Amino acid sequence: MPKLEINGVGIYYELDGTGEETIVFLNGIMMSTASWADFVEVYTRNGYRMLRVDFRDQGQSDKCLEKYNINQHVEDIRGLFDHLGLARVHMMGISYGGQVALLFALKYGARLKSLILANTTARLTNYLKAIGQAWDEAARTGEGEKFFKLAMPYIYSDRFYETHYDWLKEREKFFSQLLTKDWFDAYLRLSSSHGDYNILDQLGEIEVPTLVIGADKDIVTPLEEVKKIHEAIKNSLFIVLPEAGHASCYEKKDEFNAAILGFLALQKSKQNVVVP
């Protein structure tokens, strides 16, 4: 039961592997540490420690009845690093987790060895807000199956609906059971944490080596917006997962992992430069 009291809230995490380098995975808004279960082996076998975290109001972390801003997670994560004695890590964030990762990089860049941003944005467009409102309405139905039916076509691509229909149907059933009133309430708090999130103009300050991953059928965080991050962060790398929607880590799991592992390997070879 790895849970630590951080900033007054129990934050759940899982730490796997024994490597010297640690990679942290920050969840999308509907995800949890459990979402990455199938990803652990790949990273630990490649010699990384993998740290997964549930934000407050996610997964097995405590529910948080008070309102908070997305920046709160930044402090929670930093607190967790301090408790775990993690000086510097690689940080991967997808979607909502990518926004937290960007905010973390802006405030605590010195704690990062590298930054990996998948299917995320540096601002809320009107359209992204509208999708957020659609998901909020879907959450207010309080029913997992309805939520899935209303929200999923925004998240998975048409191609994935053709190739993985049974997987999606299974997922729908799973959601129907999993999503309780508590989950929906917590979701709505997470969803309302954005405030006026817009950090596009600040991204030039980020100096950490960065990989930006986009997907060409992502409706929620479309390539145009993802590309803005790549253009704003100096020397960042940019890779596109073709024929994938917003849930690129599921739709194109191997490509997603290959991009991250390759980026990490590239950093390693650059770090190794020995100045005589």
Place this chain on the structure above:
Amino acid sequence: MPKLEINGVGIYYELDGTGEETIVFLNGIMMSTASWADFVEVYTRNGYRMLRVDFRDQGQSDKCLEKYNINQHVEDIRGLFDHLGLARVHMMGISYGGQVALLFALKYGARLKSLILANTTARLTNYLKAIGQAWDEAARTGEGEKFFKLAMPYIYSDRFYETHYDWLKEREKFFSQLLTKDWFDAYLRLSSSHGDYNILDQLGEIEVPTLVIGADKDIVTPLEEVKKIHEAIKNSLFIVLPEAGHASCYEKKDEFNAAILGFLALQKSKQNVVVP
């Protein structure tokens, strides 16, 4: 009050203009004759008669408590043509209306001078079915504002949300008042009329001059599917409205009308060939 009893149901229509050539506009599933109010002038001034029709369960046509298949509209439209003494017309259908237009062309091609298909498909992909189910769930809330919030981001593009946010907000208010329980019930009947709609293999039979219009940000009927129609119908023209979503006729009204008027003009110049 132009309403005719066709196949036992009162079908509402509006006929404007005095030209020799008639162009029929078939509505998308959430639309009605009223949706085209701003389009009438353009076509009548260019010398066309414009016929707008509400399908059964749409707008001012009768509600229809019995189940029916999408093919029923084909018979209703043919019946209307007979009543109005329309021998051959140009037919434009968008989305659901485009599916009806395709079915009409397959069954009563001789009644068409030309066929214009906007943002429509020849089959239901898993993804299109999933969006349909999302809209059904949204309709079952029975509330116009919720329906709008849940369904609209599928229909309008992210670009349009940036450039026409106030217009969309007005529209949301308008929908909130307009959409009654009757409307939602009717919507659900229309939505369930598709059956196993898949006519991709039959499109080669269509011999009518055809224009296919797509939009590059259309999620509901994406360009890949629209293109399949173009490829299947011999000698069809294909025009793309850039930076537009599924509601291309609103997002890019001038381009939409230009494409149609130009296609009609082209047909006219070809018809005029006098064989001595």
Place this chain on the structure above:
Amino acid sequence: MPKLEINGVGIYYELDGTGEETIVFLNGIMMSTASWADFVEVYTRNGYRMLRVDFRDQGQSDKCLEKYNINQHVEDIRGLFDHLGLARVHMMGISYGGQVALLFALKYGARLKSLILANTTARLTNYLKAIGQAWDEAARTGEGEKFFKLAMPYIYSDRFYETHYDWLKEREKFFSQLLTKDWFDAYLRLSSSHGDYNILDQLGEIEVPTLVIGADKDIVTPLEEVKKIHEAIKNSLFIVLPEAGHASCYEKKDEFNAAILGFLALQKSKQNVVVP
């Protein structure tokens, strides 16, 4: 032999049709009045007079041994309009002809009823300059067949090479005979007329109703550049010809004509507004 001495140079033109409204076609750099032979019927049957012109150093206009700037054509065209008594016209320009049309609109906008810009740009990117240099090198071979082989893959799309290979082979033969040393010399003068052409910042001044046509497989004047024109000219329309390269008027002739005829029809219906 319709040729008029304008600014000291014999300018060849062809004027077809008897309508009240005149549409002028300005050639791409390798084209001539002859290139539009198959287009005349469509426009004259739709009630337009069609004016085709060979720029100096093109087709049957005089060769011009002195250096000149692309702006010279603007004066030549204006002179031709004066001679022919054309007060106001619709002007279509493709590629190089589109650049001339843009320059004309900036200087003599009052002479235009509308402006149609196909596959053209408002500036020379490094890449466009590089393609220009490739074509110059190709022209310096002085051999039509070599010129065609070296230059054409930039101009026609891969799709067109699949669907119209025989047409392209015929065209290669035709070019082999047509292109003489004089033609190549004239081509190189036209090619060097651009100077520091970059009018992107001035396009906001254009007030003429404008249609911008792009093609999604155009390498020479890619959609990104074409779109910049659309964004800079207020209220301009933007239509994309899908699966077409730079020679969109040949690859997608019907769609090209439909877009133009539709745009003209739309203008007409707006002009017709009678204020009582």
Place this chain on the structure above:
Amino acid sequence: MPKLEINGVGIYYELDGTGEETIVFLNGIMMSTASWADFVEVYTRNGYRMLRVDFRDQGQSDKCLEKYNINQHVEDIRGLFDHLGLARVHMMGISYGGQVALLFALKYGARLKSLILANTTARLTNYLKAIGQAWDEAARTGEGEKFFKLAMPYIYSDRFYETHYDWLKEREKFFSQLLTKDWFDAYLRLSSSHGDYNILDQLGEIEVPTLVIGADKDIVTPLEEVKKIHEAIKNSLFIVLPEAGHASCYEKKDEFNAAILGFLALQKSKQNVVVP
């Protein structure tokens, strides 16, 4: 001077690094072992041995005055592996080198641990043939500067021309000196080696873990063709380098290397599965 007599021809190679796993780099048609000089460090530091090879008629391998088919390289490479005692390797091929890699995988799949295909195709479309003919004409000028001017805009993207113009100008100078009559003669032999290359229907036989890399501004081997390879090879991964042309390895060197290193890391973690 690492050169081995293989099938009667001196084949030049360079072998760097000391790892257990070897990755072979097969050149594009205009490339040589020297083209990868800047890539060696990345792979050797990541623990790979890197084998670079000049095909016959490339770089420092012997010129080959007799005609040969592209399949000849497959035998040469296999011969080289035998001489060097390489049982099984990872093989990366770009463009022409990717075609050789595909042919190798079909014939000697058992010698491959994995296959990485960058910017390559499984068939010659009419368009690719036409570009090949353009490059042949360019080669027949026998002048490096002309060759560069005529051929490069096909190879580098418009974006790269904007961001790396000076680099390209340096490269043009370099080519001007490097390319001799011998080089051009050899180039023309390589270019004519394709015969009726079309192995699209055979790709289903490939069982080696495969990564397919494409670039979204690649004109020579466009994404549509690259994607066909991905679709034909079971379980292959597909990654797109955005805003890159045909020379993706230069335009997006870091992303190119990251994709490959990540794919190799992924394979490694899968190989490591210990069945108890």
